[in-house]
Amino acid sequence: MPILEGQRPKGRRESYVLPKVPVPPLKETLDKYLTSIKHLVEEEQYQKTKAIVEKFGEPGGTGDLLQKKLLERSEKTYNWVYDYWLEDMYLNQRLALPVNSNPAMVFPKQNFRDRKDSLRYVTRALPVDFARGQLAGTPLCMKQYYRLFNTYRRPGLKQDTLIIHQPGSLEQGHIIVACQNQFFVLDLVLKGKKLKEMDILTQLEKIVKMAENKEERQPPIGLLTSDGRTEWAQARDVLIKDSVNSESLAVIEACLCVVCLDGPSGMECGDTSRALLMLHGGGYEKMGANRWYDKPMQFVVGEDGVCGTVCEHSPFEGIVLVACTEYLMKFMTGSPSKMGRAISVSELPAPRRLLWKMSPKIEGLLKASAERLQRLVRDLDMDVHKFEAYGKEFIKKQKMSPDAYIQIALQLAFYRCNGRLVSTYESASIRRFHEGRVDNIRSATPEALAFVKAMTDEEASLSDSEKMKRLCDAINVQTNYTIAAITGLGIDNHLLGLREISRELSMEMPEIFTDKTYVASNQFILSTSQVPTTVEMFCCYGPVVPNGYGCCYNPQSEHLLFSVTSFHGSTETSSAVFIRALDEGLLEMRELCKKANKKQHFTEFRIIIKL
């Protein structure tokens, strides 16, 4: 029996060594909140918000009551924010998973000699012995690793459900192989024996052959999973009325992962095109139907060498995904191929094709899903850019945090493009706490605004040393915010907790959460995340609001990789324009640092001469 997230057994103790996420002091959060929005809203609006926040924070007021309840919740649970956060961030969201929610890892283009070569690549990538212990041994919470292969996000009319299969229930594990929009069941264990690479290769070859058989071809049901969550839930309700469909769905829900064998994309295979193919499959006409977006781990292996992973994000963060993917990549390239057999070819039964019972109603739903996916595909504006002038080593030499520096560069780019700063999200891992996921670093700080103005509007009137001072201030504040967030003192989770506990108490929603400022400050026009890798690959994801940017960056020693996304439908954004502004700003920031260094050396030299 799978267990549902939110119904975890309360008595079980895991990861005892890790502390619980703290509940920050109320006053601190409210003060930080006001500081974080003051320079982003009109003065009149700010004064309104300030009054609302002060009323909320009055001694003995609503804030105190909710804080008390939150502290009680923290006593009673392993992680007071986990379920609130999961529902708010993922399960309650109604937008389609591709682009809007699922991130992707893009591997370097592989040069396969032929189809068999690409299948061999799959056999080396499968988690045949996915020993959980392999990735253990870190002081950070490892819980997310245990959700890589045993979870499934089932759509719901109002809220999705994250299903977690209990350990042991997947021992007879199977994977789903998608090929030509068909789904096949590949059992990894037969007669108590785990299939070896050679066995799996044989099975994959059979699947490729079976998929070519036009007479047995099934409708591209995977398209439904690319739709809005409510639409997919409605379609699923129709689908499961037939037992053939409900059985096929149950098999998919219980699989370890999906392997998508893509045909040639017909696109040139640059970074941006490969990233697009991972994020949305290129729509119905390309690989968009050769996916099952609810499944957290989908490995894509394209015949033309376009490979990567597409992930349903709710069970784990990008960092965990990277660790798992890097492990697999290193395994594939680093260990000798063991193409032995466990089972003789004649004993290997043919993989099973999943069947779907169609009706005119389901056909209509499929068509509608295909059209909506096509719209999403047309709308996504993506640009993957390698900034090669310098990387994190240069920044470290300036005695600055590379992450904070890049965040400031993103603020500068946004200001250059739009003449203002906006509410910004940077994910900060809180895995040092039990069941910790992420909180937010609000990077659009007042100090960042002062710096970007110094580099633009006030460029001509300020000295280099003043600009440098503002850069250092902005970086210091950003670094301090980062430290606060990763030690559980961010404000977004806390505010979310206060809001949700008031809902649980069936109170009238406190004004602080209905206030225009709060609503706007949760619209993350700039949604950013550092996802570093140690092997050649990169992560990408879409914007979280229609007029926003998604910006995932991967700092390397000598270069910085950015994947920027936005929507063509917005007149306020353009990924190419943003990238150009980012490039320009990063070069200017280096010049500024170099000038400051020269001046410092000159001053030090004069002191030495004097001495």
Ligand code: COA
């Ligand atoms: N002078 C010199 N070096 C410095 C420095 C300074 N003032 N400040 C930091 N550095 C060094 C660090 O020691 C580190 O060195 P290393 O590369 O040898 O390890 C390096 O610079 C990077 O540090 P920094 O840039 O400060 O960032 P970070 O690695 O601590 O990352 C976060 C900051 C917020 C990105 C990180 O804490 C985090 O939370 N990551 C997870 C994000 C996430 O979850 N993403 C996925 C979401 S799906």
